[in-house]
Amino acid sequence: MRIILFGSPGVGKGTQAKILSSEYDIPHISTGDILRKAVREKTELGLKAGQIMERGELVPDELMIGLIKETLNSDPCHNGFILDGFPRTTVQAMALDKLFSELGINDVILIHLTADEEEIVSRLSNRRACKECGTIFNIKEIEGLSNCPKCNALNSFYQRNDDTEEVIRHRIKIYNTETKPVLGYYEKNGKAIAIDGLGSIPEVNEEIKKALEKRNVIG
Ligand code: AMP
Numbered sequence: 001m002r003i004i005l006f007g008s009p010g011v012g013k014g015t016q017a018k019i020l021s022s023e024y025d026i027p028h029i030s031t032g033d034i035l036r037k038a039v040r041e042k043t044e045l046g047l048k049a050g051q052i053m054e055r056g057e058l059v060p061d062e063l064m065i066g067l068i069k070e071t072l073n074s075d076p077c078h079n080g081f082i083l084d085g086f087p088r089t090t091v092q093a094m095a096l097d098k099l100f101s102e103l104g105i106n107d108v109i110l111i112h113l114t115a116d117e118e119e120i121v122s123r124l125s126n127r128r129a130c131k132e133c134g135t136i137f138n139i140k141e142i143e144g145l146s147n148c149p150k151c152n153a154l155n156s157f158y159q160r161n162d163d164t165e166e167v168i169r170h171r172i173k174i175y176n177t178e179t180k181p182v183l184g185y186y187e188k189n190g191k192a193i194a195i196d197g198l199g200s201i202p203e204v205n206e207e208i209k210k211a212l213e214k215r216n217v218i219g
Helices: 013-024 031-040 044-054 061-072 090-103 117-125 165-179 181-188 201-214
Strands: 002-006 028-030 081-084 109-114 127-130 136-138 192-196
Touching: 002 013, 002 181, 013 028, 013 081, 013 109, 013 201, 028 031, 028 061, 031 044, 031 061, 031 081, 044 061, 061 090, 090 181, 109 181, 109 201, 117 127, 117 165, 165 181, 181 192, 192 201
Parallel strands: 002 081, 002 109, 028 081, 109 192
Antiparallel strands: 127 136
């Protein structure tokens, strides 16, 4: 299975990618997670990306393309991958296409998760994550809890720096201007499938799997 999960920030790409990744034992490649780890570890990439990410802007294409080339060339990705957060510009989409043809890959499907903008703002403002296991929660799910329901870590919930309303609106604006045009690139080649991202997590997961079955990506 080689898929790109595409859609606005907060539409649920990461959540769906994690589920598919564990169901099919395929690596989940989240460029946002890779960058956040680099920022935490203060690597060269992290130092370059940290402030850009806090402003909700895009990290330069050449850095992102280098990172994705290295990742997709690594062993765990040889039998498949779920890309989450890449490509985010048409320059990245073109570089990815070139990389796929170098690697002899021609079966990539893009899943476009769709959602209304106001719903996205509300979802992201109420989003919290566990800094130990990375699980994402709605603030209501963890109300009054001190321990993470997934990994039991104590006092590990946090709000991402880029999940404040002002930065969220900026990220959505950038999505609409820089990232959305990428869709045309895949639609033109009949490689994009649109799925309503506003259902419950299991419903969206089922819809994705139905669509992948139709395309014979899964049996
Ligand atoms: P995400 O977790 O996917 O929402 O990504 C968080 C932030 O990481 C984004 O707002 C960008 O600043 C940066 N980022 C992640 N993926 C990319 C990408 N493909 N191109 C540029 N910046 C990215």
